[in-house]
Every structure is written in C-alpha cells, then in structure tokens.
Amino acid sequence: MKNIRISIIVLLAFLFSSLEGIAQVDTVKIATSSLCSTCKKKIEHDLSFEKGVKKSEVDIDTKVVTVIYDSKKTNPDKIRMAITKSGYDADSLKADPKAFNRLPDCCKDPDAHH
Amino acid sequence: MKYYQFIGTLFPASTGGIADESSHYRGKAECKWNFLSRNFFRFRTLISSFFLLCALGNPLIANSQELLKGKVVDRDNVSKTENELPGANVYWIDGSFPTVTDEHGNFSISLPDALPAKLIVSFVGFQTDTILVEKQKKIKVILKSSVELQGVDITARREAVGISTINPINIEKITQKELLKAACCNLSEAFETSPTVNVAYKDAVTGAKEIQMLGLSGVYSQLMTENISSMRGISGIYGLAFIPGPWMESIQVTKGSGSVVNGYESTTGQINIELLKPDVDETPRFYLNLFRELNGNSEINTHFKRTINDKLSSILMLHGNYMGREMDHNGDHFKDVPTGQQFNLYNRWQYHSGNKLESQFGLKLLTDRREGGQLKDAVATGPSGQIYSTQVENKRAEAFLKVGVIYPDKPFKSIGNIVNVSIHDLKSNFGLKSYDATQKSFFIQSIYQNTFAQTNHQYKFGLNYRYDITEQKYNNQPLQIIENIPGVFAEYTYNYIDKLTAIAGVREDYHNNYGWIFTPRFHAKYNLTDNFLVRLSAGKSFRVASLYSDNISVMASSKALKITEDILPERAWNYGFNSTIKFTFFDREASLSGDIYRTDFIDQLIVDAYSDSSSILFYNLSGKSYSNSIQFTFNYELLPRLDVRLAYKLDDVKSTYLGILQDKPLVSRNKALGNIAYTTANEHWKFDYTLIWDGQKKLPVTWEHADHGQLSSYSPDFYIMHAQVTKVFRKFELYGGCENLLDFTQHQPVINSDNPFSNEFDASRIWGPVDGRRVFAGFRYKFQ
Numbered sequence: 001m002k003n004i005r006i007s008i009i010v011l012l013a014f015l016f017s018s019l020e021g022i023a024q025v026d027t028v029k030i031a032t033s034s035l036c037s038t039c040k041k042k043i044e045h046d047l048s049f050e051k052g053v054k055k056s057e058v059d060i061d062t063k064v065v066t067v068i069y070d071s072k073k074t075n076p077d078k079i080r081m082a083i084t085k086s087g088y089d090a091d092s093l094k095a096d097p098k099a100f101n102r103l104p105d106c107c108k109d110p111d112a113h114h
Numbered sequence: 115m116k117y118y119q120f121i122g123t124l125f126p127a128s129t130g131g132i133a134d135e136s137s138h139y140r141g142k143a144e145c146k147w148n149f150l151s152r153n154f155f156r157f158r159t160l161i162s163s164f165f166l167l168c169a170l171g172n173p174l175i176a177n178s179q180e181l182l183k184g185k186v187v188d189r190d191n192v193s194k195t196e197n198e199l200p201g202a203n204v205y206w207i208d209g210s211f212p213t214v215t216d217e218h219g220n221f222s223i224s225l226p227d228a229l230p231a232k233l234i235v236s237f238v239g240f241q242t243d244t245i246l247v248e249k250q251k252k253i254k255v256i257l258k259s260s261v262e263l264q265g266v267d268i269t270a271r272r273e274a275v276g277i278s279t280i281n282p283i284n285i286e287k288i289t290q291k292e293l294l295k296a297a298c299c300n301l302s303e304a305f306e307t308s309p310t311v312n313v314a315y316k317d318a319v320t321g322a323k324e325i326q327m328l329g330l331s332g333v334y335s336q337l338m339t340e341n342i343s344s345m346r347g348i349s350g351i352y353g354l355a356f357i358p359g360p361w362m363e364s365i366q367v368t369k370g371s372g373s374v375v376n377g378y379e380s381t382t383g384q385i386n387i388e389l390l391k392p393d394v395d396e397t398p399r400f401y402l403n404l405f406r407e408l409n410g411n412s413e414i415n416t417h418f419k420r421t422i423n424d425k426l427s428s429i430l431m432l433h434g435n436y437m438g439r440e441m442d443h444n445g446d447h448f449k450d451v452p453t454g455q456q457f458n459l460y461n462r463w464q465y466h467s468g469n470k471l472e473s474q475f476g477l478k479l480l481t482d483r484r485e486g487g488q489l490k491d492a493v494a495t496g497p498s499g500q501i502y503s504t505q506v507e508n509k510r511a512e513a514f515l516k517v518g519v520i521y522p523d524k525p526f527k528s529i530g531n532i533v534n535v536s537i538h539d540l541k542s543n544f545g546l547k548s549y550d551a552t553q554k555s556f557f558i559q560s561i562y563q564n565t566f567a568q569t570n571h572q573y574k575f576g577l578n579y580r581y582d583i584t585e586q587k588y589n590n591q592p593l594q595i596i597e598n599i600p601g602v603f604a605e606y607t608y609n610y611i612d613k614l615t616a617i618a619g620v621r622e623d624y625h626n627n628y629g630w631i632f633t634p635r636f637h638a639k640y641n642l643t644d645n646f647l648v649r650l651s652a653g654k655s656f657r658v659a660s661l662y663s664d665n666i667s668v669m670a671s672s673k674a675l676k677i678t679e680d681i682l683p684e685r686a687w688n689y690g691f692n693s694t695i696k697f698t699f700f701d702r703e704a705s706l707s708g709d710i711y712r713t714d715f716i717d718q719l720i721v722d723a724y725s726d727s728s729s730i731l732f733y734n735l736s737g738k739s740y741s742n743s744i745q746f747t748f749n750y751e752l753l754p755r756l757d758v759r760l761a762y763k764l765d766d767v768k769s770t771y772l773g774i775l776q777d778k779p780l781v782s783r784n785k786a787l788g789n790i791a792y793t794t795a796n797e798h799w800k801f802d803y804t805l806i807w808d809g810q811k812k813l814p815v816t817w818e819h820a821d822h823g824q825l826s827s828y829s830p831d832f833y834i835m836h837a838q839v840t841k842v843f844r845k846f847e848l849y850g851g852c853e854n855l856l857d858f859t860q861h862q863p864v865i866n867s868d869n870p871f872s873n874e875f876d877a878s879r880i881w882g883p884v885d886g887r888r889v890f891a892g893f894r895y896k897f898q
Contacts, residue, residue: 038396045797
C-alpha cells in the first residue's frame with residue numbers, strides 16, 4: 001500500500017515537473033482577419049494542435065489573437081504561418097488562398113456577417 | 115401536505131415536516147436537508163447584509179442629488195437612422211435607482227456614491243447593455259437588437275446545463291455540450307446527466323423508453339420540437355427514439371406547467387427540442403457520425419447544409435440505425451434489446467427576406483421496425499407452434515410551415531403563423547395480442563405579440579385549431595376518435611427593471627367531445643440579487659387520456675385489460691416553487707437550485723395493477739391522486755475545467771386504487787445523481803463520468819405461484835454508472851465509452867419466460883435496466 005502511494009507521488013511529481021519545469025513561456029499578440037465566433041473557434045482549435053502552443057484566445061472585436069507559447073518549441077513566425085494555413089491573415093502575412101476558400105461564408109465576407 | 119407548507123420547507127426551521135412524511139427514509143434525507151439548510155442559512159446572512167448595506171448607502175446618495183442624464187436609442191442598420199426607445203429599463207448594477215426612459219428615450223438617474231459605476235440598460239427584444247460610467251456627463255446608449263444575437267460570442271466557458279436567472283419560467287437548458295456527454299443515439303438518452311427528467315424502459319420486449327418528470331409518466335409532460343407539440347397519442351409511444359442525437363441543437367426542459375401558448379396539456383412540464391438550423395454559422399456544412407456498440411447496434415448520421423444565397427438556406431439530415439444481433443444477456447431466451455432498423459430523414463428550408471418576412475419549411479420522414487421477444491431458437495410454445503415475438507412498425511410523415519412578420523425597428527412586435535400536418539401509422543403485435551393505429555393531425559396557430567405603451571408590458575394573443583383523427587384496432591376491435599379543437603389564448607408579461615417578471619396567461623378551447631376547457635397559468639420570478647432568485651408557478655392542465663397508447667407496456671403481459679367505466683379526460687393543477695443561487699466559491703462559479711412541485715389531479719385515468727393479479731383495471735379517479743417532488747441540484751467547477759454536478763430528488767407519488775391511497779408503481783421515491791466532467795486545457799481530451807442511484811420502487815402485484823414463488827412487492831435500489839472519453843483531433847473526433855459500467859440488470863425481467871403464452875406471463879414489470887453493460891465507440895467529422 002505504502003509503496004503504491006509513494007510511486008503515485010513520484011509519478012505526479014514527475015508529471016508536474018515535465019509540464020512546468022522545462023517550458024519557457026512567452027506571449028505574442030497577432031492581428032488576424034477573424035470575423036465571427038466561427039472564425040474564433042477555428043483559429044483557437046487549429047492553434048491548439050501547433051507544437052509549443054499552450055493557449056490561444058481570439059478577441060472578436062479587435063481581431064487580435066493572444067497566443068501563449070513555449071519559446072523553446074516554436075516562435076511567433078511559425079505561429080503566424082499556422083494562422084495563414086487556417087485561412088486567415090496574420091499581421092502582414094496573407095491567408096493561404098486554398099484554406100481561405102474552404103472557410104464558411106461568414107468568415108470570408110464582412111457583409112455576410114450578421 | 116398543503117401547498118403553503120411546501121414553501122416553508124425550503125427554510126431550515128421547517129425541514130422536519132418532510133422528514134416526518136417519509137420516516138423510513140429519514141437517515142439519508144435528513145443529512146441532505148441539514149447540509150442544504152446550513153448552506154441556505156449562509157446565503158440568508160449574505161442577503162440580509164446586502165440589504166443592510168443598501169439601507170446604509172441610500173441616505174448618502176439621496177443627499178448628493180446629482181443626476182446622470184442620457185438617451186437610449188437603437189440604430190437601424192439599413193436606413194442608418196436612430197430611433198428613440200421609450201420604456202427602456204435603466205438602473206445601476208446593484209439594482210439601485212431604477213428608472214425607465216420617457217417617450218423620447220430620455221432618462222435621468224441619481225448618481226451612486228462612487229464613480230466609476232456600471233449602468234444597466236435593458237429593453238425587451240434588445241441585448242442588455244452594461245455601460246461603465248466614469249464621470250457625470252450626458253450619455254447616449256445604442257442598444258443592439260437581439261435578432262443579431264447569433265453574431266455575439268460568449269467568451270466565458272459555456273456551461274453544459276444552463277439554469278437561467280433571466281427567464282421567469284423554470285427552464286433547464288441542455289446544450290450540445292451536454293448532449294455529447296452521453297452516447298446519445300436519440301432523445302431517450304439525452305437526459306442521462308439531467309436529474310430533472312428520468313428515462314426508463316417501458317417493458318422488456320420492445321426496447322421503448324419512457325420519460326418521467328416529477329415522478330409522473332411521460333404522457334403528463336408535453337414533448338415539442340421547435341414549439342410544435344409533435345409527440346402526442348400514437349406518435350408519442352415510441353417517439354423518444356425518433357429524434358436522433360446529432361440532430362438536436364439544444365433541449366429546454368420546463369418544470370411545472372408551461373406557457374398557455376403551447377396548449378392546455380403539459381401537467382408536469384414541457385420538453386422542447388431545437389434542431390439544427392441551416393442559417394446558423396455554427397451548423398457544419400457537412401457532418402458525419404458513425405457509431406457502433408459492442409452488442410452490434412450501429413448508427414450513421416450525416417448532414418448537408420447549403421447556403422443558396424443570403425436569403426435562402428437549407429439543411430438535409432439523415433439517420434440510419436441497424437441492430438441485427440440477438441443478444442441474450444441473462445439466458446432467459448428473450449432478446450435483451452429488439453433487433454430492427456430505422457431510417458429517418460429531415461429536410462428544412464429557411465428564408466429571410468431581409469426586412470419583414472421570415473419563413474421556414476420542413477419535412478420529416480421516418481420508418482422504424484423492431485422485433486423483440488424470444489430468440490429464434492427458443493422452444494416454441496405458441497398455440498400454432500410459434501415462438502413469442504413482438505413486431506412494432508412505425509411510419510411517419512410530417513411537414514411544417516412557419517411564416518413570421520417581424521418589425522426590425524420594433525423587435526418586441528411580431529406575428530407568427532404555424533401550420534403542421536402529420537400522419538403516423540403504427541402496426542404492432544405482442545404474441546397473440548395486436549394493436550394497430552393511424553393518427554392524422556392538422557394544426558394551425560397564429561400569434562400576435564406586442565407591447566402596451568411601454569415595453570415592460572408585453573402581451574401575446576393567438577388563435578389555434580387542432581384536428582386529429584385516430585383510428586385504433588386492439589385485437590381487431592376498431593375504435594375511432596376524432597378531435598376537433600379550436601382555441602384562443604392571451605398572455606401578459608410584466609417586467610420591472612428585470613427584477614420582477616410576471617406572466618399571466620389564459621386560454622379557452624372548445625373540444626368536440628368534452629366542451630369548453632379553461633386553462634389559467636401564472637409564473638413569476640423575483641431577483642433578490644443578480645444571482646439569487648425565486649420563482650413561483652401555478653397552472654391548470656387538461657388531457658384526453660389515450661387508454662392503449664398511454665399504456666402500451668400492458669400489451670407485453672398476459673394480464674387482461676378491464677375497462678370498468680367510460681373514461682373521463684384528465685384534469686390537474688400544478689404548483690411550483692424554485693430558488694436558484696449562483697455564487698463564487700474559491701474563485702469559481704457554483705450554483706445551487708432547489709425545487710418543490712406539487713401536482714393535484716382532479717380527474718385521472720387510473721391504471722390499477724394492484725387490485726387484481728390477473729388483470730389491469732382502468733377506471734376514473736375517485737379520491738386523491740397527487741405527486742410531490744423535491745429536487746436539489748448543485749453545480750460547481752471544482753478545479754479548472756472540472757465540473758461537478760450533484761443532485762437529489764424525492765418523488766412522493768400516490769393515487770387512490772379502489773379506495774386505498776398507495777404509491778404509484780415503478781416510481782422510485784429517492785434518486786441521486788453525480789456527474790463529473792473534465793476537459794484538458796487544450797480541449798483535446800474530454801472525460802465524463804456519471805453515477806446514478808435509483809431507490810426502491812413499488813411493484814405491481816403478480817401471481818402467487820409465478821415462476822419462483824411470490825415476487826417481492828418492492829424492487830431493490832441500484833446504482834448505474836456511465837463513462838465516456840472523447841479525443842479531439844485537428845479534423846475529427848473519436849469517442850468511446852461504456853453505459854451501465856457495473857453491468858447491473860434487473861433479475862428476472864420477464865416473468866414466466868419459459869411459457870410466454872401462459873396466463874401468467876409478464877414482461878412489463880420493469881424497474882431497472884434490461885440490457886447489461888454497453889460498450890460503444892464513435893467517430894465524428896465536421897466541415898464548418
């Protein structure tokens with residue numbers, strides 16, 4: 001019983017150290033061409049699969065995405081590239097046209113958004 | 115127990131009253147009560163200190179005599195003009211100095227003692243606005259019409275079960291997030307994590323399920339799809355299995371009597387299902403779901419959305435189900451789940467003219483066939499050498515048209531028209547018994563909605579007409595019922611600065627067989643603070659009992675049906691009290707809600723399974739029949755993204771059976787539910803776990819020498835567990851889980867299973883799960 005308890009504690013300690021200990025957390029704000037809540041969800045969803053991205057949040061009003069990332073695994077340029085591959089502009093980078101075409105109507109045309 | 119005593123029971127001083135009523139549950143019930151009353155006491159102290167603060171604060175502010183002036187307008191996006199909004203509510207966030215705007219939309223409000231402060235501006239049909247006032251200067255408030263709500267995003271994490279603090283009617287909203295927690299093949303599984311609605315098997319052969327609200331059978335609650343009452347009579351028998359899970363956008367569960375707008379039925383509550391809409395961005399353009407259970411049950415769901423132009427859009431949804439394997443978990447040679455297949459189609463169109471006209475059209479087609487009863491290789495004991503089998507075949511077609519006129523500059527004014535036609539055909543046999551029925555329904559309704567002078571006085575007025583022909587054949591004896599019911603209704607809503615809302619409604623219908631039906635309903639809500647409210651409701655209901663279709667499970671028994679007199683329609687009163695408190699506990703949101711509901715029947719069709727062991731008696735109520743239901747629900751985010759729900763429910767349901775007041779059969783008096791849901795920070799993993807405890811239920815009488823001697827008159831209590839995991843990938847989702855993890859099943863669900871054609875056969879005495887552990891896995895793909 002005691003052994004099991006100790007091994008659980010060791011395992012948990014290991015898990016926490018691997019999550020928090022090594023990562024070097026940084027934040028970047030990127031202006032996007034997000035238009036609606038569907039865009040917000042898509043950008044946040046796609047970024048969550050990018051290596052090194054811890055968390056991202058799109059502000060619909062300002063269109064700015066705030067990304068928290070591990071600077072040892074990724075950098076702002078890679079994150080901007082990832083956003084363009086989802087079909088959105090990222091700062092001065094233009095959206096990937098193929099990906100843009102696949103977006104739902106509300107994310108393409110500012111007038112279609114109600 | 116009288117109604118006023120009920121209200122008292124929420125307060126700690128009188129908790130003894132309930133514990134006394136149910137003395138043999140004392141142990142468990144009392145400790146719950148103590149826990150809750152302690153909590154409640156804490157809130158009371160909190161609230162009284164709030165009032166004290168207000169009382170102290172008021173004179174200071176009154177002396178200052180400083181006013182903030184402003185104007186409330188709305189902007190027309192087409193003409194780019196602004197309209198003044200008279201009658202808008204304006205008040206400070208703490209509820210102080212409430213006022214309304216004058217005929218030009220102007221207001222002046224006393225300043226609070228400290229700035230900056232938040233000012234709330236609300237108006238029916240518009241989104242409520244909160245303005246941060248930093249200094250005393252004239253302000254202009256532009257309200258956005260709530261028609262635009264779909265474009266607004268809710269940044270906070272969405273709760274799975276929302277308990278509204280705005281609506282005066284006690285509505286529990288089950289969102290898609292909650293629906294995904296269960297395997298949720300169809301509506302009958304959607305309530306697995308909801309304490310309010312319970313779902314149980316009707317019998318051990320057809321696989322049909324039935325809901326229960328407030329301890330009463332599902333026939334007393336009104337099931338609607340998008341506010342059209344679509345599961346009545348024949349279509350209601352197996353209806354829960356006919357709305358596939360992936361079609362549903364959300365479910366609203368209203369406890370107690372609902373609005374008069376939806377008709378005179380709904381004694382214990384209303385369940386309204388919203389389906390996916392083609393004009394909503396969130397609805398995927400393409401959706402595919404594949405689902406498979408270890409026992410062989412398989413499903414496919416797919417949707418296609420098309421946006422033809424900015425006015426017209428459409429969605430086509432398809433559902434298929436196939437169960438081919440004969441499963442016999444307990445070795446009684448009866449299938450645990452019937453075999454069969456379903457094909458279900460739904461196509462809807464939405465048209466927005468861009469200004470006044472809104473229109474919708476929809477078509478539903480369904481065919482479902484289920485075969486239950488003995489396994490193919492069972493010993494045939496039938497009179498002509500057959501095995502005992504059941505066949506149930508449902509076919510249904512339904513179409514609806516909704517045409518609405520809206521006034522974009524006056525969002526509180528509208529005209530809505532609905533036409534709905536349906537035909538439902540049912541063919542079934544249970545061994546040697548047969549029951550066939552066809553129901554043709556026509557329904558039309560018009561509602562006009564507007565305000566009196568100011569927008570805090572709203573009213574609805576409407577007319578409707580229902581025509582129903584039901585042709586039934588029980589063992590080839592025909593029975594035809596024609597219902598022809600015109601009706602008129604009016605509902606008035608009063609709103610006082612969003613603190614007090616009261617709805618009073620009446621309707622008068624004329625039924626071709628039963629004459630005039632008068633239905634009054636009343637709802638009120640009062641916010642003691644922003645996060646603490648109380649609700650009251652009272653309402654009358656009327657219902658024409660449908661003897662066979664309401665009690666289909668009796669077909670799966672050799673008991674004879676004895677109808678001893680002409681059956682009268684059912685009438686009942688329902689009263690309810692609800693209190694909900696939202697608070698933060700260690701920086702995370704929590705809510706606690708308590709309900710007390712009482713249903714009193716004036717007339718009721720009594721289904722007596724106690725008085726005669728060889729038959730089921732049907733007669734009109736003479737004496738008392740009631741249901742008392744008390745429920746507590748606690749929701750809390752225990753750790754970041756770890757939501758916990760705990761609920762406890764007590765249902766005391768009694769009817770008079772030939773002069774003796776007894777518990778209703780197959781209703782558990784005590785029930786408890788616990789649910790834990792966890793989502794990882796990146797939302798790539800979702801975990802869900804549910805534990806349900808179902809208390810003892812009184813059982814119908816059975817033959818003295820049935821099977822292994824006299825069966826107990828109470829069922830044992832039992833636990834059910836469900837668990838599910840979802841893994842989200844970039845392009846798709848995989849999920850898997852297990853229903854009834856403990857593999858708990860009812861011992862001997864079929865009485866006399868070796869001899870189903872004998873006089874002592876019964877597959878309707880069902881108090882627990884019939885099928886054991888169900889392991890499933892599924893795949894979801896969405897293209898937005």
